[in-house]
Amino acid sequence: MKIAIYPLLLISMFLFSVSFCEAKTQLLLNAGGGPQPGGSQTNYTVGADLIFWQYERSSRQTLFLGTGITYLGTDEDVNEEIYAISFFPQLNLYTDKWGENQPYFFVRALGPTYLSSRKLGEREQGKRFAFQAQVGAGVYFGADESWLVSVSYKHFSNANLFSPNDGLDVPILLSLGRRW
DSSP states (O other): OTTTHHHHHHHHHHHHHHHHOSSOOEEEEEEEEEEOTTSSOEEEEEEEEEEEEEEEEETTEEEEEEEEEEEEEESSSSSOEEEEEEEEEEEEEEOOOBTTBEEEEEEEEEEEEEESOSEETTEEBSSSEEEEEEEEEEEEESGGGOEEEEEEEEEEEOTTSSSOBOOEEEEEEEEEEEEO
């Protein structure tokens, strides 16, 4: 039953995005994992992000708003999984095109996040409220640059607003997306 709410949330995010703006909507599916810095556990993740608003400041900078759901798991025998629901701003910085492809760097910062639990393996957060931060690089490709692929580093923590603040990290995250 607990799992059934997450597809409904994703559908709701999609319907919200369609009615919210005329900008190109982006849906990204992602997966990744790796060792937790400063810890002995290995974390892994799957998730989906929906970007529903954009503001093009210049041909080199675009600001986006989006929401996402993330499943985080670990190889530890206790506190093996949590879910994170986030709302985030994202800044894309574009480089020169590679033929028909548009490479970019991106950063997400201070994305308010609800965690389904305060603990993942040996890591602990003081509250279920945290922030999502993410940094990476990607490329838009295909007809009208409607597809994208990226690699990034994802981090959740409470910015030391509450103790403890161990942080939860996914060192390598691969995303594949489509915009329309």
